[in-house]
Amino acid sequence: EVQLVESGGGLVQPGGSLRLSCAASGFTFSDYCMGWFRQAPGKKREGVAQIKLNTGRTYYADSVKGRFTISRDNTKNTLYLHMNSLKPEDTAMYYCAAVFFVMCTEPPDPARFNNWGQGTQVTVSS
DSSP, X not given: OOEEEEEOOEEEOTTOOEEEEEEEESSOGGGEEXXXXXXXXXXXXXXXXXXXXXXXXXXXXXXXXXXXXXXXXXXXXXXXXXXXXXXGGGOEEEEEEEEEGGGOOSSOOGGGOOEEOOXXXXXEOO
C-alpha cells in the first residue's frame, strides 16, 4: 500500500523559508514521478513542482520558479520542497503525490496522480 506523509508546513512571514517533507512507502521510489501540489480555498489544485525519480528531471510552475526547489533522498524514500522568498499568495494546503513515471506530464496534471498525502498547511502572513 502506497503511503505518503507530508510534514513541515506552518506559519511564516513574507520573505521567509520553509522545507516540506514527504515520507513515502509502499512502492519502488525510483519507478515513480512525484509532485508537490497546492490548493488555496476556492481555487483549483495546481502543480507546483515535479520530479521524475529515475532521471531527476524537474519541473516548476512559473509562479515558484527560482524560489522553490524540489529534491529527493532516495536512501530515505523522502521528497522535499524547499521554499524560499515566500509570498502571501503561496498560502495554501500543500500535497505531495506520486504516480508511475510513464504517467508524468509537464505541467503536472493532478488527475493523473493516483497516490496522495493528507496535506500540510502553509500560511504566509505577517
